[in-house]
Amino acid sequence: MRKCNLRIIGIPEGVEKENGAENVLNEIIEENFLNLGIEREMCVEEAFRSPIFVNVKRPTARHIVVKMAKMKDKERILRAARQKKITYKGTTIRLSADFSTETLQARKDWSDIFKTLKDKNLQPRILCPAKISFRYEGEIKSFPDKQKLRDSVVTRPPLQDILTKCLIPEKRKKRE
Structure with a gap:
């Protein structure tokens, strides 16, 4: 079920190997949303790169999919992301809802x-x-x-x- 999933687009490959993909979202929140009232530690169930395999012909990095424990957390993050430009260690990224293939x-x-x-x-x-x-x-x-x-x-x-x-x-x- 994808209702609670959040998609992070634009994070370079290999960044999640250092601290884990779950911590990437926490770093984004810390860097961008602390003054907007979003808690740093939200309950993240799991996070992973999608798709699992790397396509060398694809010029862009794979997206990180974060499964949140609460849908309200996802909605608050997306609402805040619409209000300002989001960055991760100086690189502009995007946050979006993770939709089903249909x-x-x-x-x-x-x-x-x-x-x-x-x-x-x-x-x-x-x-x-x-x-x-x-x-x-x-x-x-x-x-x-x-x-x-x-x-x-x-x-x-x-x-x-x-x-x-x-x-x-x-x-x-x-x-x-």
């Missing part, structure tokens, strides 16, 4: 629509876990799946023109 795939399915909306300057956002949101005619529109977006686009011809190529059902794409 959620990651659902988020990836929005990529073509996201790019089209961004090109048209409609300020798109991928909301948690896998909804899309964008600004259209002064209002923020939010859709949980492509079918609801298709149904809404039918009533708005200018938006339909923008998203026609992205919203063609898969069966039609294969025929063309």
